Amino acid sequence: MGKIIAPLTETQVRNAKPREKNYKLFDGGGLFLDVATTGSRIWRLKFRQKNRKENTLTFGHYPEISLLEAREKRLEARRLMARGVDPAEYRDDLKRLAADKAANTFERIAREWYTNKIPTWSERTAKNMLLRLEADIFDQIGDRPIGELKHRDIIATLRKIEARGASEIAHRMKAVCSQIFSYAIQCGLADRNLVVDMKDVLKTRRASHFAAIDADELPMFLKVLERNEARMFKPTRIALRLMLLVFVRTSELIETPWSEVNLEKCEWIIPWQRMKRGKLTVNPDMTDHHVCLSRQACELLRELHAITGGGKYLFPNQRDPRKPISNNTILVALARMGYKGRMTGHGFRALAMSTIKERLGYRHEVVDRQLAHAPKDKVASAYDRAQFLAERHRMMQDWADYIDSVAADGQQK
Template sequence: MPKRVPPLTQLQIKNAKPREKPYKLADGGGLYLEVTPSGGKHWRMKYRQPNGKENKLHFGAFPAVSLLDARERRESARQLLAAGSDPARVRDEQARQARMAAANTFEQVAREWHQTMLAQWQPQTARDILHRFEQDVFPQIGKLAVTEIQPRDVIDAIRAVERRGALEIASRLAANCSRVFRYAVRCGLAERNPAEHLREVLAPREKGHFAAIGADGLPEFLRALNANEACMGLPVRVAMRLMLLVFVRTSELIETPWAEIDLETGEWVIPWRRMKRGKRRINPNKTDHHVCLPRQGLVLLRQLHRLTGGGTWLFPNMRDPQRPMSNNALLKALERMGYKGDMTGQVTWRSGAR
């Protein structure tokens, strides 16, 4: 039988003096304290791996690692050995996991996910998503490892957005947080998605349309338009009228070049690349839009052509004719008419179509 080693005492450890060569003070079970010539005292454990080869574990230096701590680590290592595991391999794997967790914070994974999605988004969409993360999520949970984040952490970050009344932004952030965690799971960086059911606990948001008047308010709006047209430039007047006649989006109207319109035949064809669905990165709709120009609309365009027909745009920007008119021009016109907050430029035609 192997000789039983008496356990170390605190006094032995305290009185252990350095010698010319390193020496050991055994505590039993493979654990010993190595005293170096420089006076260092380091805990070691000698053991045999499951394959029979001898190996050593390093538990740290005394007194940072006490005698009690060293014995607890020895017992943990012996339990692993009894289960057929190599404590050194387990230790190395735990260290690897810790390094990976430290490297894969929520912010780092979110930025990586964002980068992989750029080809599927419009540039403005990509900017908006990253901006919202930077403003509302990264300051809260950005530095936490994705493996450590709990549902409560994500909820607290989203609740802060809700408290300022931005319910739509909160809902979108919840969805994008969930997408980041799903990406982490698929990449093997996390095992679960703590934001999976987050939208179910958010405050419900009211769904609605952009500000618009009803059918009953249309006659009054037309009277206000007639009364204020004298204060508008011709391009703004024509734009306001055309919005009521041709049912196109504001951007599709004010960004129209004269090259798209044939004043002789009354044809207006908007290329699919300028249409909202044509701008999609994935499966764009490549159908050109043929605008039905009524007689009144053609009259308006011919009037406008006498003023701006020598340039590129139907509605050039007053400060820079090389660019089209800003949407703010129509919004300011509506504001002067007394419709601020009641209408937007894009929905003018919706009111008239009801």
Template sequence: MPKLVIPLTDLKLKTTKAGAKLIKLSDGDGLYLEVLPNGSKTWRFRFRQVNGKENLLTFGPYPDVSLVEARTKRAQARQLLRDGIDPARDRDAQRVAAADQRAHTFERVARDWHANKMKSWSPQYAENVLHRLEQDIFPDIGPEPIMGLPHRRIIAVLRKIETRGAVEIAKRQRAVCRQIFSYAIQSGIADRNPVTDMADILQPVSPGHFPAITSEELPRFLRALHSNEARTGRVTLLAVRLMMLVFIRTSELIEAPWSELPPGTKQWVIPWRRMKLGKRHLNPIKVDHVVPLPRQAVELIEELRKLTGGGALLFPNMRDHSRPMSNNTILKVIERMGYKGDMTGHGFRTLAMSTIKETLKYRHEPVDRQLAHVVKDKVQRAYDRAAYLDERAVMMQAWADYLDVVTREALSAV
């Protein structure tokens, strides 16, 4: 007749003292507490494997693992045995899975996704995607396992980007994170995509709307730019002034190679591959953008050539000359001037468009083409490029001369 085992009690567990030899306090059905001479107490579970061999599981130390918890673990192990599963092998499999989960951090999966996708991207686009992840996402959630990453952590990262005024970037990063989670699911690393439920989390982006000053505010802005010259690096200052003169997009300016601007050139031809519509994955507009350079812009470019002309880029990154200046560099200058939220790099395009049409009285068509707003019809596009180039050259010089006049008047009024 099997020996009757009296179930353990918390009082029995607490009052049992260590002896000279190992003590076993049985709770029945293979569960017992092992009390060592040094006073440590550990839960053990003895069982027979599916193949009939005896084995032992450790449930953890007492009192960290309570009597109730130990009995729960025993019940779970016995249920596995009834289902034909070896508890020891199940434990080992769970440990491997947990280790695998810890190894598959968000950053590791994101870099794998990036390496897989970059074969179908242009080198510049691939670099930009990775750089933005390194700047905005990895510092906050990069080290965390992608499996089970909470919604609120991802939302916090996206809103952090949004609060600095980069609403469009936050929207793009949300799309990138959605793709990374999708890749993780397809790779068997994650089982859900938390970003798919974040359609209404971020502020809506107003298409084409960027903060910009008006022509009436331009004199004050120019005085602020002049007063901040001493605190602004010369290369950065030239970037701001050149952007004001030619009002191309920020990326088109700061990513420009010197090969596009040979000495003495009066026209800047930006290849279609660097243009916004040329970078589209579907149906890119393959039209180079011609920028007639006013005299003042040529002078700035030649000054810049003396500073950075020995390298590949007009505006190299200060830490890594193989990469362009950060998108935020111009924005930071504008913020230091006191125009945070009121002006952006893109705002120079809005300022130029409104002032050239309303103050200098130029027609909409040449201004629109100078902004690289390309019409969809191919025949009309070719005509526009030919028809307005001479007019645009005169218009760009008039804009530069206008800025000179406003600058002189603004500084003389100080």
């Protein structure tokens, strides 16, 4: 029969003083207070593992862990043993889980998600995404374990972006955070996507289009451009005229190398890899885009070639000619002309689409293909390539002639 041990009292534990050697005060059931010569008092539990070997659990220091708390921990350990669970292994598992949880911060998981997404993005998209995450998200919640984040943490982060007037960015980053949570769930690192529930936490965005003047405002725009009271450089004025004449996307114009333009044949073909739909990761459109130059557009390109033809790009960056001008060049030029908030680079496309259909009578499909929009189906795509090119050439010449007539009428008035 085992020795009966009288339970400890709070007074015994409180008055346990250091001696010349370490000693133990037993409470029964394997629990004891280990009193060191230094005066430290530590609760420990002695138990037998499944292989009958003795092992010891440490519960913590007294008085941080009281006698009552130490007994509760002993009870928890004995319950584990009754279920066949080694309490020491269970403790180690908990430590590992806690360490993993602490390591799985929002930033670490977000960067892992970002790395996986890079192959599906353009270089510019990848760069902008990382800049946004670092500037707006990581600084707020990046060091927090993703499993510990609450709705209020995400909401406060997004509303801070919104508060500076960047509503569009706030909504975009909300969608990005949702994707990161979804990734964490798939990796077993989170149980719930907090952002899915956040339908009304940000101010509702009003549907908007890119600012664009209409056909009736075109005469005044041409007059302002001709007067050049904004004192813009020649290449910038040519860029604006080309945007009006050929209405390609801003990036497609400013990033054009001279190697794509054949001035002798008056031909400009943009390789599909540079087109918006050519950059799609899934089912990219591998059709080169014929810009279909009018006589006036060709004259402008020849004029531009005399200025920048010695370099790589039509519109080289002044600071580093090895690079093209920035996307903001067109917007800044329009602002200097007095059209800030009234016209954008994309606005030239909207202006051409509406005016060519309404005033020149061309079919939507022809203008749409000139805009390099996606055909609705493969049959339409094949017909497009086979039949629309000649019609588009006529349309682009008619459009250039229309602009000349509008400019002439404006000068006479």
